[in-house]
Amino acid sequence: MHTLIGEIIESRTAEFVAEAVRYDQVPAYGSFVRVMDGELRVYGIVSGAYTGSLDGMSKAKAFFKSIDELKMEQPQIFELLRTEFSCVVVGYAQDGRYHPYYPPIHLSLHLPVEKADDDEILTISQHLGFLEKTLNSPAGNGEELTAAAIRMAARFHPDPREYIVRAGRELLKMLNYDTQRLKSILERVDIA
Amino acid sequence: MRGTILRGSLSGGLEVRLDIGENIEEVKVGTFCVVEGRTHDFFSMVVDEDIEAANPKAFYETLSDNSLLNEVVRGTGIIDKVKIQPMIAIRREDGRVQPVKSIPSYLSRVREAREEDVFKIFGRPDRTHFHVGSPLDMDHIPVCIDLKKFIERSNGIFGKSGTGKTFYTRIMLCGMIKSGLCNVLVFDMHSEYGWEGEDEDETRKKAKGLKQLFGSKVAIFTLDPESSRNRGVHPDFVVEIPYRSIEAEDIVMVREELNLNPTALEVIYVLQKHLGQDWLITFLNMDAFAIEEFAERTGAHAGALQALQRKLFKLQKLPFIKENPADDAVERIMQYLDSGMNVVLEFGHQRSMLAYMLVANILTRRIHELYVKRSERALGGMQGNNTPLVIVIEEAHKFLSPELSRQTIFGMIAREMRKYNVTLLVVDQRPSGIDPEVLSQLGTKIVALLTEEKDIESVLCGVNNARMLRNVLASLDTKQQAIIMGHAVPMPVVIKTRTYDETFYKEITRDEDGAFSRGPMAGHKQAFGSPAGNYGVDELPPGKEFEDLMKELYGI
Numbered sequence: 001m002h003t004l005i006g007e008i009i010e011s012r013t014a015e016f017v018a019e020a021v022r023y024d025q026v027p028a029y030g031s032f033v034r035v036m037d038g039e040l041r042v043y044g045i046v047s048g049a050y051t052g053s054l055d056g057m058s059k060a061k062a063f064f065k066s067i068d069e070l071k072m073e074q075p076q077i078f079e080l081l082r083t084e085f086s087c088v089v090v091g092y093a094q095d096g097r098y099h100p101y102y103p104p105i106h107l108s109l110h111l112p113v114e115k116a117d118d119d120e121i122l123t124i125s126q127h128l129g130f131l132e133k134t135l136n137s138p139a140g141n142g143e144e145l146t147a148a149a150i151r152m153a154a155r156f157h158p159d160p161r162e163y164i165v166r167a168g169r170e171l172l173k174m175l176n177y178d179t180q181r182l183k184s185i186l187e188r189v190d191i192a
Numbered sequence: 193m194r195g196t197i198l199r200g201s202l203s204g205g206l207e208v209r210l211d212i213g214e215n216i217e218e219v220k221v222g223t224f225c226v227v228e229g230r231t232h233d234f235f236s237m238v239v240d241e242d243i244e245a246a247n248p249k250a251f252y253e254t255l256s257d258n259s260l261l262n263e264v265v266r267g268t269g270i271i272d273k274v275k276i277q278p279m280i281a282i283r284r285e286d287g288r289v290q291p292v293k294s295i296p297s298y299l300s301r302v303r304e305a306r307e308e309d310v311f312k313i314f315g316r317p318d319r320t321h322f323h324v325g326s327p328l329d330m331d332h333i334p335v336c337i338d339l340k341k342f343i344e345r346s347n348g349i350f351g352k353s354g355t356g357k358t359f360y361t362r363i364m365l366c367g368m369i370k371s372g373l374c375n376v377l378v379f380d381m382h383s384e385y386g387w388e389g390e391d392e393d394e395t396r397k398k399a400k401g402l403k404q405l406f407g408s409k410v411a412i413f414t415l416d417p418e419s420s421r422n423r424g425v426h427p428d429f430v431v432e433i434p435y436r437s438i439e440a441e442d443i444v445m446v447r448e449e450l451n452l453n454p455t456a457l458e459v460i461y462v463l464q465k466h467l468g469q470d471w472l473i474t475f476l477n478m479d480a481f482a483i484e485e486f487a488e489r490t491g492a493h494a495g496a497l498q499a500l501q502r503k504l505f506k507l508q509k510l511p512f513i514k515e516n517p518a519d520d521a522v523e524r525i526m527q528y529l530d531s532g533m534n535v536v537l538e539f540g541h542q543r544s545m546l547a548y549m550l551v552a553n554i555l556t557r558r559i560h561e562l563y564v565k566r567s568e569r570a571l572g573g574m575q576g577n578n579t580p581l582v583i584v585i586e587e588a589h590k591f592l593s594p595e596l597s598r599q600t601i602f603g604m605i606a607r608e609m610r611k612y613n614v615t616l617l618v619v620d621q622r623p624s625g626i627d628p629e630v631l632s633q634l635g636t637k638i639v640a641l642l643t644e645e646k647d648i649e650s651v652l653c654g655v656n657n658a659r660m661l662r663n664v665l666a667s668l669d670t671k672q673q674a675i676i677m678g679h680a681v682p683m684p685v686v687i688k689t690r691t692y693d694e695t696f697y698k699e700i701t702r703d704e705d706g707a708f709s710r711g712p713m714a715g716h717k718q719a720f721g722s723p724a725g726n727y728g729v730d731e732l733p734p735g736k737e738f739e740d741l742m743k744e745l746y747g748i
Binding site for chain 1: 246253267268
């Protein structure tokens with residue numbers, strides 16, 4: 001049972017943008033998504049989201065009322081909203097095998113975006129190469145995104161702390177052994 | 193210990209990055225480890241350890257409050273590093289042992305040595321491979337010394353006082369006697385090798401001497417029969433030194449003990465020249481008139497002669513120096529040695545350096561002469577028996593100091609090595625006092641803890657990679673730990689020496705086929721289950737052969 005969460009409206013090799021099914025249903029920042037493109041299953045990590053007017057030109061107007069009041073009084077304004085979210089591409093699977101690098105062809109438009117399954121997330125996050133892609137995310141929020149992705153992935157591992165330590169070690173190398181930056185990332189990962 | 197080769201050089205040793213999760217605190221300097229290269233296994237020793245950061249900034253950031261970060265950084269950003277020195281290489285293909293002429297490739301795996309590695313390098317215990325101890329933290333694995341090689345050259349046992357030199361010596365003596373590869377002659381200054389010695393271990397108190405362990409293979413000679421008797425030892429022979437066997441060179445050797453100046457030494461040569469073999473006793477018996485007459489006759493200075501005579505009177509106080517001894521000690525020693533026995537000469541109360549050096553020098557000189565003749569005859573194919581002799585001397589720096597080593601017989605033996613089948617086993621606590629030339633000639637060195645910089649330097653002289661071993665030497669335990677290096681071991685190794693206890697006694701007295709060499713006595717002891725070392729007056733001491741007992745009881 002696949003949960004559709006969006007449709008691709010913009011696609012590059014390294015990232016894609018999808019429009020959410022509903023304006024108020026966005027996948028969590030740093031969560032893992034999947035796009036089926038023919039034989040390929042391409043995986044991405046949600047790297048940001050944006051909600052705005054449907055036409056992209058006009059701006060929403062402030063009403064100074066609670067959401068519930070607005071829904072009662074002005075239900076139509078919600079119909080004019082749309083949400084987009086962007087994802088960094090981290091790898092793809094073909095014939096049951098996962099490849100932790102970009103697919104040979106970038107994704108086509110209008111493909112459905114789904115949440116990745118638990119075991120898929122486990123597989124993807126085993127390959128710590130995804131950290132490099134989150135760290136260098138085009139949106140420029142690499143450290144934040146990396147922390148979020150580790151936080152998300154750790155939950156799917158039997159020993160989350162051990163996973164974070166392993167990811168941290170990989171990260172330290174990517175950061176050219178800059179412990180200060182590593183510290184700032186790990187402080188955002190801290191799980192109870 | 194597990195890790196990978198990080199970097200290194202042939203001259204400077206290799207650096208090993210410890211695997212994540214390994215505890216550097218558990219890796220001790222001196223540990224025996226193996227680098228598994230692509231085609232060779234490199235047997236190495238841990239010589240140093242340190243902590244390194246890939247990015248030095250990491251050291252200065254406060255990490256302690258973030259345990260997660262600490263865990264991540266440890267082993268990645270900040271690594272535990274062990275420095276090892278490869279000592280020997282084995283080609284895996286054919287098992288050939290080679291000196292290290294290359295280094296293992298980058299990222300070669302490093303692990304602690306295992307039992308089979310130790311055997312591969314040091315051999316398995318057998319008649320000529322003597323188990324002396326085990327590598328650090330590998331308690332039950334025997335490290336063996338190749339005794340054949342050991343006795344080929346002069347050897348040294350060094351260590352600060354209280355580090356167990358006597359025990360190492362005892363263990364090596366046991367090994368040599370048991371192997372039957374050589375005879376030993378021990379100048380036993382403190383009378384601790386023959387019958388029994390002190391054991392600092394409270395539970396044991398007494399350490400068995402060679403006679404107790406080897407019975408008829410060992411003869412105890414004494415300079416002080418009274419002291420021997422008081423200790424319950426029945427010496428095989430009482431050594432007396434005739435005046436006529438004391439030569440000028442013997443006096444030169446003990447010049448410090450006699451407080452002689454260079455002029456006095458010259459006078460001695462004059463005396464010997466004019467008075468011949470009996471110079472000493474004749475000189476000591478001269479009265480003032482005779483001295484003056486002698487001075488006139490020879491042109492020597494009468495005052496100097498008188499002063500010398502006063503100083504030489506000290507020799508008369510040594511009770512073992514006799515005008516006409518009943519028996520010739522050297523001949524007796526040779527007899528015993530020739531019949532394959534080993535001789536321990538106890539000094540009893542005569543433990544002054546004067547007595548020790550004088551006797552050791554006189555006896556050794558003559559024994560050496562005999563061995564030289566014997567070797568020459570053996571070379572000519574005239575005599576079969578030419579078993580090597582190992583002479584054990586203590587306080588060796590007195591005999592082998594740079595000033596004396598060229599003149600004394602000991603210096604000569606140490607230098608000429610095995611040519612004449614006589615080698616030394618020198619035991620000393622101040623190796624820096626020994627002539628460096630002699631030290632560098634020593635084949636195998638067993639070195640316990642030394643702290644004095646000079647001493648460390650001198651024992652390492654003539655050793656490959658000496659710089660690397662320095663740390664190892666300085667970090668040995670004060671007890672039961674020693675580093676063995678040199679001719680008789682393929683590579684230097686730090687060992688925990690064997691304990692000199694009941695187990696050792698049993699093993700050393702057991703024949704190769706498993707039987708006890710002194711079956712009846714051992715059986716007797718076991719049958720009565722008498723506690724070790726606690727023999728009543730009437731009870732037979734262990735290790736006494738029938739002949740010994742007969743000699744004691746009936747004097748035959």
